[in-house]
Amino acid sequence: MHDPRITKLANLLLDHSCEIKKGEKILIEAFDLPEPNLVCALVEGASERGAIPLVTTKQNAVLRSLYQTATDESMKANAEFEGARMNACQAYVGIRGAANSSQFADVPHERMDLFQKHWWKPVHGSIRVPDTKWVVLRYPTDSFAQAANMSSAAFEDFYFDVCTADYAAMGRAQEPLVKRMEAADKVRIVSPGTELTFSIKDIPVIPCNGDRNIPDGEVFTAPVRDSINGVIKFNTQSRYQGTVFSDIEFEFKDGQIVRAESSDTERLNAILDSDEGARYCGEWSMGTNNRVRHPMLDTLFDEKIGGSFHLTPGQAYEEANNGNNSQIHWDLVLIQRVDYGGGEIYFDDELLRKDGHFVPKDLQGLNEGL
Structure with missing residues (x-):
């Protein structure tokens, strides 16, 4: 039994x-x-x-x-x-x-x-x-x-x-965020060491609530391929191809990663040089599973953390395709709750999320449990 x-x-x-x-x-x-x-x-x-x-x-x-x-x-x-x-x-x-x-x-x-x-x-x-x-x-x-x-x-x-969360309820709570992401053009992200802008205009938005990953809890799209500009400093470690990376920092110019540093800068750049698409991003996603609070060196959990987002060098998904092709797909997570340094996300200059908490009234259901 x-x-x-x-x-x-x-x-x-x-x-x-x-x-x-x-x-x-x-x-x-x-x-x-x-x-x-x-x-x-x-x-x-x-x-x-x-x-x-x-x-x-x-x-x-x-x-x-x-x-x-x-x-x-x-x-x-x-x-x-x-x-x-x-x-x-x-x-x-x-x-x-x-x-x-x-x-x-x-x-x-x-x-x-x-x-x-x-x-x-x-x-x-x-x-x-x-x-x-x-x-x-x-x-x-x-x-x-x-x-x-x-x-x-x-x-x-x-x-x-x-x-074994209630994924049907999770899906209902995600619906207002999907609508806002579908209507948005410019995204601006501010966190310690991070000042990043990009467009998600006309890229499909996909809610994830138990159909492809377990555990689940994210809403993803992709940045317009050449639209990312600025710098980002990720505050979680990431294991990729068996190596643990920390203190990953990227500088973008017109969508391309033009500078990459980490605890293993040489191997990081070797991965990003795998092919032409590896230095462009194929996914951007907001974590919505508030039961997952802290990173544990496992992407399937870490990318769902409540109050986080992840940005992905490499291959775009067909469902939210920005045209980027690569043999890699590497989800890198930045947590914006106060206990991880805080931060803000703006859609078209409207404050959408502050310190991991969604601000608009229609998104309050996504704050439950934070």
């Missing part, structure tokens, strides 16, 4: 996120899970609904060896194999654990580039994201709890509480 929290989460993934239907194939991909309970619950739940579950389990230590030895030929061969499988499925659930969150830290950047270019982008960027009903989530592990500075038991309680 499954832990009822596991069953509740599995039902949410199948019914709300994937809206699984009879006869559909659903690929369940599990990475470094400490135990198989969620995978088993998904297999059983999908079968009960008349769907066809397909399962693959992966270990990050094995993936590290694949990345360490990557060649153009090997990455293309893996992509051909995995792409054929992804093309055969109508839904996808990706569950990521991590026995060691820094497993890929010593993989040379140029080898990770081969994975991103020849495997990730063709399979996930070009097939899974546009062509399947997909959802990705992390799994509570001891290393994850440690990154959150919590005991394993306390983190597990936090995890299931956040992941």
Whole structure:
């Protein structure tokens, strides 16, 4: 018998996120899970609904060896194999654990580039994201709890509480923000070390409330590609391609990152030089999940933090496409609550959010729990 929290989460993934239907194939991909309970619950739940579950389990230590030895030929061969499988499925659930969150830290950047270019982008960027009903989530592990500075038991309680939120209510609360973002042209952001302007005019706005990420809670769009000017200093750490970066600072001119500094400036610039689109941004999003309060070196949680926003060098999503193409997509988070230094966001010179709290009356529902 499954832990009822596991069953509740599995039902949410199948019914709300994937809206699984009879006869559909659903690929369940599990990475470094400490135990198989969620995978088993998904297999059983999908079968009960008349769907066809397909399962693959992966270990990050094995993936590290694949990345360490990557060649153009090997990455293309893996992509051909995995792409054929992804093309055969109508839904996808990706569950990521991590026995060691820094497993890929010593993989040379140029080898990770081969994975991103020849495997990730063709399979996930070009097939899974546009062509399947997909959802990705992390799994509570001891290393994850440690990154959150919590005991394993306390983190597990936090995890299931956040992941099984009332996403229908979240969606209703996001509706006024969607309307304001759709009507806005100029965005101005002010925070310690940050003075940034850009346009979001005529770019689609997408509310996220449990359909693609768990946990969820953001409303995203994209900046007009060449419109970003100014400087931004992010106040959260970010793990990308196995390396932890802190004190990331960008200077933009006409949309392009012309200066980039961080705790590892050399590797940061190597990532931004991956291709022409890596120095332009493909997403801008406002975090609306007030149950997530502090960063834990995990993008799926950190980008949803109440009172935050994230800006993304790299690939734009098809749903909110500003024309930027890249093999990278790197969500970088800035928290604007008072306990993180404060800050303001303006839409067309109207103060929209101050110190993480939305100001207009129609957006007060998004402040609940802050």
